[in-house]
Amino acid sequence: MRISLSTIRPARLWGALWLLIGVTAALAPVAEAQSVSGKAYGAFVQSPLGTQQSAVAVLPAVTADDGAMADDAADGMSVPGTLTTDALTGTTSGAIGDAAAAQSVATVFNVSLLNGLITASSLTATVSSTSDGAQATSNALGSTFGDLMVNGVQVTSGDGAIAPNTRMDLPGVGYVVLNEQLPTGDGVRSSGLTVNLIHVYLQSLTGGGCTVLGCVPGVLTTTGEVIVGSATSNATM
Amino acid sequence: MCRQITLGFVPGLAAAALLAWGCDRPATPASPKPAFWFTPGPQNCQAGPRFTGGGRIDPDPGKATFGFNVDARDWCSSTNGTIKGQLQTVFHPTHTLVHSLGIDAFESFPSGRINPKTGRPGQCAHFAGPARVKDGNGPWNFNERFEATACDNGEPGSSPGRGPDQYGISLSDGRSLPLTDLTGGNIQAHPTH
Numbered sequence: 001m002r003i004s005l006s007t008i009r010p011a012r013l014w015g016a017l018w019l020l021i022g023v024t025a026a027l028a029p030v031a032e033a034q035s036v037s038g039k040a041y042g043a044f045v046q047s048p049l050g051t052q053q054s055a056v057a058v059l060p061a062v063t064a065d066d067g068a069m070a071d072d073a074a075d076g077m078s079v080p081g082t083l084t085t086d087a088l089t090g091t092t093s094g095a096i097g098d099a100a101a102a103q104s105v106a107t108v109f110n111v112s113l114l115n116g117l118i119t120a121s122s123l124t125a126t127v128s129s130t131s132d133g134a135q136a137t138s139n140a141l142g143s144t145f146g147d148l149m150v151n152g153v154q155v156t157s158g159d160g161a162i163a164p165n166t167r168m169d170l171p172g173v174g175y176v177v178l179n180e181q182l183p184t185g186d187g188v189r190s191s192g193l194t195v196n197l198i199h200v201y202l203q204s205l206t207g208g209g210c211t212v213l214g215c216v217p218g219v220l221t222t223t224g225e226v227i228v229g230s231a232t233s234n235a236t237m
Numbered sequence: 238m239c240r241q242i243t244l245g246f247v248p249g250l251a252a253a254a255l256l257a258w259g260c261d262r263p264a265t266p267a268s269p270k271p272a273f274w275f276t277p278g279p280q281n282c283q284a285g286p287r288f289t290g291g292g293r294i295d296p297d298p299g300k301a302t303f304g305f306n307v308d309a310r311d312w313c314s315s316t317n318g319t320i321k322g323q324l325q326t327v328f329h330p331t332h333t334l335v336h337s338l339g340i341d342a343f344e345s346f347p348s349g350r351i352n353p354k355t356g357r358p359g360q361c362a363h364f365a366g367p368a369r370v371k372d373g374n375g376p377w378n379f380n381e382r383f384e385a386t387a388c389d390n391g392e393p394g395s396s397p398g399r400g401p402d403q404y405g406i407s408l409s410d411g412r413s414l415p416l417t418d419l420t421g422g423n424i425q426a427h428p429t430h
Contacts, residue, residue, distance in 0.1 A: 067289045067427070069306035071325045073334060075374045087332050087374065091304030091325050095289040097427025099392075103291035105302045105422065107327050122329060124302060126293050126421035130392055139393060142293040142421015159300065 033236070034096050036062050037192075040104040040125070040231040041072075042088025045079045047202065047224035052079055057090035059102065067095025083226060086110040092233070103128035104231035106197075111228055113200060114173060122146035122159070123197045123229035129185075131237035136191035138233060140164075140181055143195050150176065174203035174222070184234065192234030200226040275344045282313035284345035284360035285426050290387050292422010294404050296414050300329040303404060303422075305385065307364050309343040320364070324385055326406050328414070332373045335383055335408065340366040345426075350390040350401060359390030359401070360426035370408060382409040386416050389426040 042055035054077040057070040071091040078084045086109040094102030106125040113119070126142035148155040150168050155178070164181040177199045185191035201222050208218025275281040291304035307322035324337040348359030365384040369377045383406055390401035400418035407413030 065427075067287060067306045067308055067322075069289070069304055069323050069325075071304060071323070071336070073325075073336075087334070089302075089325070089327050089334065091291055091302070093289045093291045093304045093306045095287065095306065095425060095427055097287060097425075099425065099427075101289060101423060101425035103289075103304065103422045105291050105293065105304055107302050107329070109329075109332055124293060124300075124329075124421075126291075126302065128292065128393065128421075128423035130423060130425065132392075137393060140421075141393075141396075142419070 034064050034100055035234070035236045036094035036096055036100050036102040036129075037234045038070075038092030038094050038102040038104040038232060040090035040092045040106040041227075042074065042090055042106055042108045042229065043077050043083060043085060044227040044230065045082055045224075046226075047079075047082065052077070054085075055088035055090045055106070055108075057092045057104070059092045059094050059104075062094055062096055064096050067093070067097075069093035081115060082113070083228070084112045085228070090231075092231075094233070094235070096237075099130055099132040100235040100237040101128070101130045102233040102235050104233045106229050106231045108229050111198070113198065113226060113228065114170070117170060117173065118148075118150050118176065118198060118200070120145050120148045120198070124159075125195050125197050125229040125231040127193045127195050127231045127233045129191050129193060129233040129235040131189060131191055131235040133189055133237040136185055136187055136189055136235060136237070138183060138185070138191040138193035138235075140179075140193060140195040140231075143179060143197060143231075145178070145197060148178075150178075170200070174201045174220075176200045185236070190234070190236035192232070194230065194232040196227045197229035198227065202226070275342055277312045277316055277318045279313055281344040282309065284347055284362070286310045286313040286343075286345065287427040288345070288360075288362040288387055288389065288424065289427075290389075290402070290404065290422065290424035292402075292404070292419045292424075294414065294417040295399075295420045296417045298330070299414065301406075301414055302327045302329070303385075303406070305337075305387065307340055307343065307362060309340075309345075309364070312343050313345075320366075322364075324364075324366075324368075324383065326383075326385075328412075333370065333412075335368050335370050335381075335406065337383060338367040338369055338379070340364050342366070348388045348390055348403075350388070352389075352391045352401075354391055359388050361386060361388040361403075362426070368408070370410075383407070387424045388416070389424040393423060
């Protein structure tokens, strides 16, 4: 079979053209879109019995040169044996203009966790993120715990702040992280932060036991979690 | 002509100093207007038409958290424009929840503070509308109005300590919180879009 030069050359030309387009596209810088996002909620409970969440606000998609807000509220929340609260609220707002900015707030009143193992008169989670394309920052200033008691220990008296990511063991239950902070972003164009004021990791001992051959230690396994007072914000420019 | 008046958020209880703005034009039952009222148009939008914010203030006494988004581009560019947006504020001592049902008046003006980043005055928004309000787990009162003032005086909106951004709100029932430095969160003005 013979293929003429007039057939081969256009095919090669097209192939080279597509290769050039592909290489150019691959080398071109990826333009990250301007964006803001936010979420706030009063409480979240996940256990083998199921999942419950209250006062959840999620920021709708925000286009360039626009803004939005979302909020939710509940009179209270009760998960027997796990959590009771009075009023809960979640609020998140954000906009894109000369800068991208998002901020979220969650509040919860009169919290009792695990039959009084952890109590607080109020929780306030506040986060904000901004980016102008040259610098991006987030902070959780204003996040405080009112009269927090953990396992009989008074942690705050009145409205007080706690160092980020403070861990306390809860014997027989697991552990709690107070003022849990989870940052994201590069600090230049994007920045984000989640603050979970009370994050309980429920754990149980599984496996292990003794036989005539000896004893094998059990393994602590996380079986659920409870988060009270959570706020998240992200901004990218 | 407008005047500045001082009220209390929880009269007799909190005795908070208040900051509200009122105009001499009275509201009429048939067409309730906010205590202040401005004609739509660019003359009342010197500091821009769009603001968002959220965070916390700690007036003495009390504590409040809030979030809002107000977009008055239509209002600021024509004589019969409308305003988009919403607001929520929680006054903690009495578990009072304020939720806007609309925004029907807006103005923006330069702040009395200098934004250290720009070297120019910050930007303030003053907006109002109908609201539903409830105290604790009580019933909603749908016959309230709110007036809020929010100022973007720099970034970040809340530094360790207080400010530079500010927020305050008053209700038509006389309760109010003064314009107060943020202790958390941020107010963001979007003046050029």
